[in-house]
Amino acid sequence: MKKLINNAEDVTLEQLKGFGLAYDSIDVHLDPNFVCVAGGVKDRVALVSGGGSGHEPLHGGYVGMGMLDAACPGQVFTSPTPDQMVAACKAVNGGKGVLQIVKNYTGDVLNFQMAADILRDEGIEVRNVIIDDDVALKDSLYTAGRRGLGTTVVAEKVCGAAALEGYDLDQLAALCKKVNTFGKSMGMALTSCTTPQNGTPSFELAEDEMEIGIGIHGEPGTTRSKIKSADEVTEILANRILEDEAYTRNLSEWDAEKGDWVDVEVKDIVFQSGDEVIAIVNGMGGTPLSELYTVYAKLAEVAGRHGVKILRNLVGNYITSLEMAGVSITLVKTDDEILRLYDAPVKTPALRWGA
Incomplete structure (x- = not known):
């Protein structure tokens, strides 16, 4: 393991301290750990998310004007704890309630639910929305149902x-x-990644192998094969997304009338000719930007063959898995509302335009 760290057990703490020093528009709080917009939120709904560290810039890099108001970083690839979420939500509560955006990983879902229950007991209205856009599989070791990937950024x-x-x-x-039902994602890896605490790769790949359908916590994918060209890889991922059938599942939501969590049936869209989308070609942490542009060129071609038009795009590292070499593709169908809000000004460490 070769990493720019000091002590493996202090990685998250030291990185948070540096993050806070780098951006004066963000306040970093320790014990419990969370980051939030400086000055708080007034007279509107606050937006909070979070997850394990190691996926930067997700989530802390999206804290700022026009995006998140607070983010809760867990230890590397480990869900944040309810006390972090409670503290973050209180810090940015502007009196109109809090929306928590939650990637579909079991620990995240359970801990954000616990935090929401605590906050409601203290008089703060909370809604949790789960993002589960990964078309690679229906269940994994980390989650019941599809995992949350790049649609999180658009949401x-x-x-x-x-x-x-x-x-x-x-x-x-x-x-x-x-937005969640309009988005679909899928990723692949050329190499594994190594968490500082473990010091060994999370899975082994031979020099001539690649893994299709990986997640962002270092977990292996659904298919292993010999390495293919960038165009071939893009065809696999893009076609799987564009040809994915409507997926129906039950997601947990708070029912205010019943005063309890209930399972609500959710069905996502099927891409059709004539659809317009936001596309993300996302590096997994160890992929050169030049290679991502190669993927984007092929993605635009494949989408065009399906009659799908890319209106907006992001190419770069947006939701990573430490130093993993690989790529994920996300397509989110747009409508007038989504496109207008996507184009609105934003000023965060990782995304900024119009501000």
């Missing part, structure tokens, strides 16, 4: 803009659920 951007526009809590939750 945080769109909902952040909507919160600034004055959407109320129920409107914001409905919008976030729409």
Whole structure:
């Protein structure tokens, strides 16, 4: 293991300290760990997310004007704890409630639910929306159902803009659920990654092998094969996304009338000719930007063959898995509302335009 760290047990703490020093628009709180916008939130719904560290810039890099108001970083590839979420939500509660955006990993889902229960007991209205856009599989060691991947970034951007526009809590939750059902993602790896605490790769790949369908916590994928060209890899990922059938599942939501968590049936979209999308070609942490542009060129061609038009794109590292070499592709169908909110000004460490 070769990493720019000091003590493996202090990685998250030291990185948080550096993050806070780098951006004066963000406050970093320790014990419990969370980051939030400096100055807090006033008279609108607050937006909070979080997850294990090791996926930077997700989530802390998206804290700022037009996106998240706070983010809770767990230890590397480990869910943050409910006390972090409670503290973060209290710090940015602007009196209109809090929307928590939660990637579909078991620890994240359970801990954000516990935090929401605590906050409601203290008089703060909370809604949790789960992102589960990974088309590679239906279940994994980390989750019941599909994992949360790149659609998380679009959801945080769109909902952040909507919160600034004055959407109320129920409107914001409905919008976030729409973005989730409009988004599909899939990733692959050329190498594994190594967590500082373990010091060994999370899975082994031979020099001539690649892994299709990986997640972001160093877990192996669904298919292992000999390495293929960039165009071949892009065809596999893009076609799987564009040809994915409608996926129906039950996601846990808070029912205010019943005063309890209930399972609600959710069905995502099927891409069709004529659809317009936001596309993300995302590096997994160890892939050169030049290679991602090669993937994007092929993605645009494949989407065009399906009659799908890319209106907006992000190419770069947006949701990573430490130093893993690989790529994930995300396509999110747009409508007038989503596109308007996506284009709205944003100013965060990782995303900024129009501000």
